[in-house]
Amino acid sequence: MEIATVKYSVPHTFVGQHVDVKITGQTLTIMRGGEVIASHTVCGRRHSFVTDPDHVPAQHLQSADLWSRAYFVRQAHKVGPNTVAAIGEVLDRQRIEAQGYRSCQNILALARGENKQLLERACGQLISETSRRAISYTAVKQHLAVLRAQAAARPTTTTAAPATTIPLEPPPGRRDTTGAHLAGPEQFSLAAPTGRPSTGTASREELQ
Known part of the structure; x- marks a missing residue:
């Protein structure tokens, strides 16, 4: 039987039956049909058990x-x-x-x-x-x-800082070609080195 979260025992032969309860001071009395079947001291500890060993079945x-x-x-x-x-x-x-x-x-x-x-x-x-x-x-x-x-909630990984690109200086004596780009095929004509326009044909004197 439970009163204010505290479970009080009754003789096992009365399990499942309706009983009456009276509290006088610190004494809790349990009655069935006007007959006292159990008496306990009131317990103030919540969710606890108050048991009379005589109420427990032998098995x-x-x-x-x-x-x-x-x-x-x-x-x-x-x-x-x-x-x-x-x-x-x-x-x-x-x-x-x-x-x-x-x-x-x-x-x-x-x-x-x-x-x-x-x-x-x-x-x-x-x-x-x-x-x-x-x-x-x-x-x-x-x-x-x-x-x-x-x-x-505990972090398991750390966020890495973003990678930065550091420009490298060219080796001594070497030309920096990092910004260079390939020119078109017209830059590779025979006339390009001389500065003269290309006609697409060569004279006899030029070939000699």
Whole structure:
């Protein structure tokens, strides 16, 4: 049963049924058909669990062969020490440790693909913050998104300056022909060197 984001337990035989709730001071009383079935101290920590171990079915408490603290810590070691510490905090915060198993599974799922290093960094930064909220799947996921955004915004290449052309001086003693162009065929007639107009025929005297 959930009140103001806090989940309070009831005996498992009443799961799915409608109940009445009364809060007197710091005491939360849960009733079914006028009969008190559970009583808890009001919790002021948002998104937390308040559980009476007597309300948990026996088969749920005997889940060591499925998920366990050792299993999640072992999986966290594959990511890094910060992730191990984050998983440990999630489990330590639960009155019944099994209630943190789903959060641990979701946190470790964030390391899939190439995200192991990002998850390790996210957990490390969350743990090192002096004033922070409790570590949870939501907190880790949000911090991971921030790291991804920062990585995407980081420039990966530099813009090269435009190339400039520096004119080269001709070697000593050589004529500079960089601005020269080829003339037309009329510049190569026999008359060009002498300055006389070309007639297209040569006299006998010129050929001798």
